[in-house]
Amino acid sequence: MSSRRPRKKAPPRQRPHSARRKPARKRIRKTARSKTRSRKPRAKGKRKAAGGHSPLFVFFFWPYLIINRLVTNWPALLRIPAKAISYGACGGATVLILGGLFYFLRSLRYDMSQVAEMPQRSIIYDRNMKELGRLHGAHRHVVDLTKVSPHFRRALLAREDKNFYQHRGVDPRGVARAVVENIKRKSFAQGASTLTMQLARNAFGLSTRGPKWQQLDRKFLELALALRIEEAYEKDEIMQHYMNLIFWGGSIHGVEAASRAYLEKSAEALTLSEAAMLAGIIRGPNAFSPFDDVETTKKERNSTLDSMVANSFITDLESKAAKTEPLHIRPVNRRLIEDSYAMDAIKRDIERHLDKKYIKQGGLKIITTIDKDLQEAAERHLNSKLSEIERRPGYRHNTRSNWQSTPFAQRKTPDYLQGAIVAVENGTGAIRCIVGGRDAGESKFNRAIHARRQIGSVFKPFVYLAAFDQGMRPGSYVDDSRIKPGQIRYAPRDWDPRNSDGKYLPTVTAREGLMNSRNTSSVRIGNYAGMESVRSVAHRSFAITVPSKASSYLGSWEATPEQVASAYTIFPNAGTRYGPHFVSRILDEDGNELWAHKPLGYQAIDRKGAAWTTSSVLQDATRSGTASSMRRQLGFQRPAGGKTGTTDGYQDAWFVGYSSGLTCAVWVGHDQPKPIVEGGYGADLALPIWVKVMKTADRLGRYEFSRFTPPVEMKPVRLCRSSGKHATPGCEKAKTAYDDPIPIDLEPHATDFCPKHPIRAIPVE
Numbered sequence: 001m002s003s004r005r006p007r008k009k010a011p012p013r014q015r016p017h018s019a020r021r022k023p024a025r026k027r028i029r030k031t032a033r034s035k036t037r038s039r040k041p042r043a044k045g046k047r048k049a050a051g052g053h054s055p056l057f058v059f060f061f062w063p064y065l066i067i068n069r070l071v072t073n074w075p076a077l078l079r080i081p082a083k084a085i086s087y088g089a090c091g092g093a094t095v096l097i098l099g100g101l102f103y104f105l106r107s108l109r110y111d112m113s114q115v116a117e118m119p120q121r122s123i124i125y126d127r128n129m130k131e132l133g134r135l136h137g138a139h140r141h142v143v144d145l146t147k148v149s150p151h152f153r154r155a156l157l158a159r160e161d162k163n164f165y166q167h168r169g170v171d172p173r174g175v176a177r178a179v180v181e182n183i184k185r186k187s188f189a190q191g192a193s194t195l196t197m198q199l200a201r202n203a204f205g206l207s208t209r210g211p212k213w214q215q216l217d218r219k220f221l222e223l224a225l226a227l228r229i230e231e232a233y234e235k236d237e238i239m240q241h242y243m244n245l246i247f248w249g250g251s252i253h254g255v256e257a258a259s260r261a262y263l264e265k266s267a268e269a270l271t272l273s274e275a276a277m278l279a280g281i282i283r284g285p286n287a288f289s290p291f292d293d294v295e296t297t298k299k300e301r302n303s304t305l306d307s308m309v310a311n312s313f314i315t316d317l318e319s320k321a322a323k324t325e326p327l328h329i330r331p332v333n334r335r336l337i338e339d340s341y342a343m344d345a346i347k348r349d350i351e352r353h354l355d356k357k358y359i360k361q362g363g364l365k366i367i368t369t370i371d372k373d374l375q376e377a378a379e380r381h382l383n384s385k386l387s388e389i390e391r392r393p394g395y396r397h398n399t400r401s402n403w404q405s406t407p408f409a410q411r412k413t414p415d416y417l418q419g420a421i422v423a424v425e426n427g428t429g430a431i432r433c434i435v436g437g438r439d440a441g442e443s444k445f446n447r448a449i450h451a452r453r454q455i456g457s458v459f460k461p462f463v464y465l466a467a468f469d470q471g472m473r474p475g476s477y478v479d480d481s482r483i484k485p486g487q488i489r490y491a492p493r494d495w496d497p498r499n500s501d502g503k504y505l506p507t508v509t510a511r512e513g514l515m516n517s518r519n520t521s522s523v524r525i526g527n528y529a530g531m532e533s534v535r536s537v538a539h540r541s542f543a544i545t546v547p548s549k550a551s552s553y554l555g556s557w558e559a560t561p562e563q564v565a566s567a568y569t570i571f572p573n574a575g576t577r578y579g580p581h582f583v584s585r586i587l588d589e590d591g592n593e594l595w596a597h598k599p600l601g602y603q604a605i606d607r608k609g610a611a612w613t614t615s616s617v618l619q620d621a622t623r624s625g626t627a628s629s630m631r632r633q634l635g636f637q638r639p640a641g642g643k644t645g646t647t648d649g650y651q652d653a654w655f656v657g658y659s660s661g662l663t664c665a666v667w668v669g670h671d672q673p674k675p676i677v678e679g680g681y682g683a684d685l686a687l688p689i690w691v692k693v694m695k696t697a698d699r700l701g702r703y704e705f706s707r708f709t710p711p712v713e714m715k716p717v718r719l720c721r722s723s724g725k726h727a728t729p730g731c732e733k734a735k736t737a738y739d740d741p742i743p744i745d746l747e748p749h750a751t752d753f754c755p756k757h758p759i760r761a762i763p764v765e
Contacts, residue, residue: 030320057489060361063090099220107224112232115203116603118142118244121251122364124346126372127432127584133343134251135350141256144146145240147193148255148267153239154314158307159279161195165235169196169226193222199242200225239328243267248278249285256349262290264330268561272318273325276308277301278607290329298327298759341436341446342370342582348449350583353595363589368582369430374697378421378433378492381692385667386417386438389685393737395677397670413443418671419686420627421693422565423664425703429566429578432662432703445671452558453669457517457626457682458654459555461571461614464522466529466537469610471748473724474511475740480504482520488527489548497523500646500681509721514617517644519554526553539606541567541577554750555645564656565665569616570604572640572658574711575611577604609743615641615708618657627655631681636707638698642690644682650675653685661704662697713744 016212056063060612071079121134145153157164163171171194193201200206200222207218231237238388248258259267259276270278280300281288290297305319314322336527346368348358358364390399400416421435436446445451468474481504485493498521505518526534531548538546541561566580579600586595605611618641622630626644630636642657653668653676666686669676676685697703719740720731727737733753 007634009586013709025258026496027107040118065330080232082448100224102226103220104135104227106221107228108203110132110225111312112226112228114200114236115229115233115241117203118241118254122362122366124343125365125367126370126375127368127430128372129367130371130372132346132368132372133340135343135347139255140252141260142244142254143256143267144245145236148243149270149275151272152243152255152267152270155272155275155279155304155308156195156239156243156282158311158313159304160198160282162307164195169230169693170223172321174413179278188311193697194226195242196226196229196238197222199238199245200229200246201513203241211417220430237242246282247285249281250291252285262329264328265575271322271325272305272314273301273322273327276322277327280304282664287572291329294327294329301327317692323516340440340571341448342368342434344376344436344440344444345434345449346370346582350586351585353408354586355567357588358588358594364594365587365589366583369425369428369432369584370434370582371432371700372701373421373700374693375433375435376496377696377750378417378423381689381696382419382421382745383438385692386419388673389677390417393679397674398678415671417676418443418447419664419666419668419689420451420561421664421689422448422561423693423697424458424565424569426569426572426658426661426663427578428602429580430570430584431562431580431582432697434562434582447561447667447671449560449562451667451671452560453652453667453673454556454647455559455564456555456645456647456652456654457565458656458665459557460514460517460522461539461618461643462527462541462555462587463529463534463553463569463603464510464617465610465614466533467510467525468613468746469537469605470533470723472510472525472528472737473719473721473740473742473746473747474509474514474613475721475738476510476520476724477721477736478510478513478524479505479506480508480518483520485525488550490525490531490548495550495555497551502714511543511617511620514614515628515642516619523550523553526550537605540582540602541570545646555647561665561667564654564667565663568656568665569663570611570662571615572660572708572742573601573611575603575605576601580585606744607745611710612710612743613746618643619708622657626681627657627687630657630687630691636691639707640705641708643686646681650677650680653680653682655682655686656693657690659681659694659697659703659705660708662694664693664697666693671715710743711747714741715744715747716740717742719748720757722756723754725747725754726750728754728757730754733757 009093014315048246053065064087067083067090071082074082083608118140123134124132126132146434158652163173164184201208201218206222208215220521224550233241244254246255246257247253248261250261252258252261255267255278259265259270259274262272262278277297277300280303281290281297282299282563286292288297288300302323305314307324348365350366376395387400389395390397390401397417398415401412403411403416403630416438418437419435419439423432423434424430425432434448436448437443438452440446480499483491483496488495499519500517508516508518508521510521510525511591512518513525520571527550530551534553535546535548538544542559543562544557544559546557549556562580566577570577580599583595584597585593588594619639622625622640622642627642630640630642638659640657640659642655644650645654645656651669651673654666656663656665658664667688668689669684698705716739718727718737719725719742720727721736721738722731725748734757736757
C-alpha cells in the first residue's frame with residue numbers, strides 16, 4: 001500500500017490590489033446607473049414643458065396659436081402669406097382694442113355734465129342800466145332748440161353733419177372718407193368731425209394746435225368723448241348744446257348771440273338765406289366774418305345752400321331765391337364796442353375787487369359808474385377838436401386821416417395828435433366818463449389812466465391852497481418880479497422861470513397871480529407855504545410824491561389825467577377827496593350782490609376854508625383869468641371853476657374844471673412829447689373840449705350845476721394885504737388895509753396883528 005502524501009492546504013489566494021477594489025467600482029457603477037435612471041424621468045419632463053405653452057402665453061397669444069393650428073398642414077406657398085395677413089389683422093385689432101380702452105379710460109376724467117354748462121359773458125351796464133359791453137366768459141345767449149329757426153337746423157346738418165341722426169357720435173363713412181382723403185393729400189386735410197365730436201372739443205376746451213401727433217391724439221380723445229356724450233344725451237339735446245356753445249367769431253358763442261350780433265335779430269326769426277350764412281361761417285368764424293368781408297360770407301352761404309339741395313333739405317328753386325336775398329348785416333355804428341378805453345378801465349377795476357373764480361365763470365351783472373350818453377359825447381368831442389387842430393394851417397405833424405389812409409400792412413404805431421378826458425362825480429369819486437385816446441381800435445394805450453404827463457400850471461392851485469391854509473389871503477400882495485439868485489429855497493442859483501407874457505410886475509395879489517397863472521409870483525407863493533407843506537398837499541390830493549425842487553411849484557412833475565381830475569374834486573368838495581372808481585355793484589346771475597362800492601372820503605386839506613378860498617379864485621379865473629374864454633367865446637355860463645395848464649414848448653395842453661357836481665380834466669398832446677402848435681395854450685386846445693363835455697352833462701340833467709356855497713361860516717375881517725394879519729393903524733396909513741370876508745377857520749387869532757406895520761398895534765374899529 002502505497003502511502004499518499006497528504007495534500008498541502010493551499011494558502012489563501014491573494015487577490016491583486018485591483019481585484020480587491022472591484023466591488024467598490026461596482027457600487028459606484030450601480031449608484032451611477034441608479035442616478036441615471038432617477039434623472040431620466042426628470043429630463044423627459046423638461047422636454048415636454050419646452051414643447052408646450054404656459055397659460056399666460058396662451059391667454060395673450062391664443063389667436064396666433066389658432067392660426068398656426070389651422071394653417072399647419074397648408075402648403076408653404078399658402079401658409080406664409082396667410083400667416084402674414086392673419087398676424088397683421090390680429091395685431092391691428094389688438095392695437096384698436098388697447099387704444100380704445102386707453103382713450104375710453106382717459107375720457108372718464110371728463111364730467112359729462114360740463115357739456116350742458118353754458119358760461120355766459122358778464123354784462124357791463126352803465127349807471128342807467130344801459131349795456132356797455134360784455135367781458136369774461138363767452139358772449140352767449142342760451143336758447144332752447146325750439147327757439148331756433150328750422151332753416152338753421154337743416155343748414156347746420158347739411159354743412160356739418162348730414163348723418164347726425166343716424167350715427168352714434170362717430171360717422172364710420174365719414175371716417176373712411178377722411179382717411180382716404182388724408183392719405184391722398186399726405187396731411188390732416190379732413191377730420192371727419194361729427195357735431196358730437198365738435199361739441200366735445202368745444203365743451204372740454206381741447207386744443208386744436210400743436211404737432212401732428214398731438215392733433216391725432218386729440219382726435220382719438222374726441223371719438224371717445226363723443227361716444228360718451230351720445231350715451232348721456234338725446235340727439236336733440238346734443239344739437240341744442242352745440243348751437244349754444246359753438247364759436248362764431250370774435251367773442252361770439254352760440255347761434256342766438258351770432259344772430260343778434262351779425263343780423264340784429266333773434267335766431268328764431270332767421271330766414272333761409274340768413275340761416276345758411278350763419279351755418280356757413282362756422283368752419284372759419286374769423287375768416288368768413290360778415291363784419292370783415294361780406295363777399296366771402298356770401299360765398300359760404302351759397303355753398304351751404306348747395307349742400308342743402310344736394311342732401312334734399314330744400315329744393316333748387318328755394319336755393320336760388322335765397323341766394324338772391326340781400327344780407328342785412330349790423331352796421332358799424334351799431335356794433336357793440338367791447339374794445340374801448342372805458343371797458344379797459346372797468347376790467348382793471350373789476351379784477352381789483354372780485355375773486356377770480358367769479359370772473360372766470362362769467363354770467364355776472366356789473367353796474368358801472370360810466371354814463372354811456374356822456375361817454376359817447378366825450379369821445380365825439382375829443383376827436384372833433386383834435387381833427388380841427390390837425391387841419392390848422394401850419395400844423396406840422398402827421399394827422400389821423402393820413403395815418404388811416406396808409407395801407408394797413410405799412411401802418412406804424414399811431415403818431416397823430418392824441419388826448420384824454422376824465423369826468424369824476426365830486427361827491428362819490430365815481431368816474432362818469434373816461435376817454436383814453438381817439439380810437440381804442442387803433443391804439444390800445446389808455447392815456448387817461450396810464451399816460452403820465454407834466455401837468456404844468458394846473459398844479460398851481462394846490463400851491464396856493466397850501467399857502468391859504470397857512471394864513472395867506474387872496475388879497476395879499478406878492479412880489480411878481482424876476483426870481484433872483486438865492487431868493488427861492490430848493491432852486492438852483494441860476495433858475496429863472498419866465499412869465500408867459502414876458503412881463504414882470506412889482507406886486508400882484510395872490511388872486512391875480514393864480515387867475516393869470518403868473519409863474520414868478522406863484523413860485524414865491526410856494527416858497528411862502530414851504531416845500532414840505534406843498535408836497536403834503538400834493539400827496540394827499542394826487543397820491544403822488546412830488547420832487548423836492550422849486551420847479552415842482554410850477555408842475556414840472558408828471559401825473560395821469562385820472563389823477564388830476566380826482567385831485568381837483570377837493571375844491572368843490574371843501575377839501576374832501578373820494579377815491580376814483582369805475583364799478584358800483586356786481587351781481588351774480590341770480591341777482592345776489594357779490595360786491596358793492598362804499599364811498600370813502602378823507603380830508604385832503606386841514607381847513608375847509610382854504611379849499612373854499614382856492615375855489616373862489618378858480619371861479620374868478622373863468623370870468624376874467626386865463627380861462628375867461630369859457631364865458632366869452634365858448635358860451636358856458638353855469639357856475640364853474642377851473643385852471644388852464646401849458647407845459648414848456650407847448651407840448652402839453654390842459655384844462656381842469658368843475659361844477660358843483662362834476663369835475664372834468666382834459667389833456668391834449670402827442671404820445672412822444674413835442675410842440676403841438678405854436679401858441680398851443682390849454683385855453684385854446686383843451687378848454688373847448690371841456691366846455692362841450694360839460695354842456696352835454698348839463699343837458700342830460702343828471703348832474704348838479706348849482707351855485708357854490710361856503711362850507712363854513714364867513715366873517716368880514718379887516719386885514720393887511722402885506723401880511724394877511726389883522727390890520728393896524730400903520731396898515732391904514734400904508735393903505736394896505738382892506739375888508740375881507742374870510743372863512744372863520746382861517747381867521748387870524750384876535751391878537752395876531754400885522755408885524756410889518758406895528759404902529760400902535762390895536763385892531764381897527
